[in-house]
Amino acid sequence: MKLIIDDANIEKVKKVWELYPCDGVTTNPSILAKSGRNPYEVLSELREIVGKDGELHVQVVSKDAEGMIEEAKVIREKLGENTFVKVPTTPQGLKAMKALAAEGVNITATAIYTPMQAFLAAKAGAKYTAPYINRIDNFGYNGVQVAMDIQDIFENNNLPCEVLAASFKNSQQVLELTKYGIGASTVATDVIEGLIKNAAIDAAIDAFNKDFESITGEGKTMANC
Numbered sequence: 001m002k003l004i005i006d007d008a009n010i011e012k013v014k015k016v017w018e019l020y021p022c023d024g025v026t027t028n029p030s031i032l033a034k035s036g037r038n039p040y041e042v043l044s045e046l047r048e049i050v051g052k053d054g055e056l057h058v059q060v061v062s063k064d065a066e067g068m069i070e071e072a073k074v075i076r077e078k079l080g081e082n083t084f085v086k087v088p089t090t091p092q093g094l095k096a097m098k099a100l101a102a103e104g105v106n107i108t109a110t111a112i113y114t115p116m117q118a119f120l121a122a123k124a125g126a127k128y129t130a131p132y133i134n135r136i137d138n139f140g141y142n143g144v145q146v147a148m149d150i151q152d153i154f155e156n157n158n159l160p161c162e163v164l165a166a167s168f169k170n171s172q173q174v175l176e177l178t179k180y181g182i183g184a185s186t187v188a189t190d191v192i193e194g195l196i197k198n199a200a201i202d203a204a205i206d207a208f209n210k211d212f213e214s215i216t217g218e219g220k221t222m223a224n225c
């Protein structure tokens, strides 16, 4: 499973990118709006953080296919041709996906709430489809199960598309999809940090270090004892 950062706060993304084994960054208009800055200013900084080969996902806002295609062109000009263009999975979005896929554009189909939406996006040429786990849970459905069903649909229909599960609110949702071997998950920085936040880990390390200090004295390590 690829692990992608769902955030555009430069300081937070920098920190998580440096510490954790992540594969890229996803954004959406709401995430970019939190910065209060010009979207391309923020996105250029994110591109610098992930490097030219890291995954960067950027969403279009036009409602019609022609507008989406035009936005995709500018996104790729400004941020690199390998940038994933996030296209909402609407009828107009599917039209745009077909045209963009024919030109070799990397497409992430987004705003996915149902398996059939993902099926259509994959057939239209998307490389990723992004079901919104927590938002689906909030409707009283099972977001994790929807993501698993989508992955099964791709396998059973030989569709070369991966699930990029999005909208996580807790570690359990991420764990379930990691166990299933979902293609990718995009997770907010605080939820990524929560994956490894555990007082028992700190307590174990403190006890080891105290024992070590009892034989070497303060401030020593395996490099200088």
Ligand SMILES: O=C[C@H](O)COP(=O)(O)O
Pocket (backbone or CB within 6 Å): 006, 027, 028, 110, 132, 134, 135, 166, 167, 168, 186
């Ligand atoms: O791009 C989609 C987001 O991952 C949705 O996440 P959210 O439900 O936390 O806003």
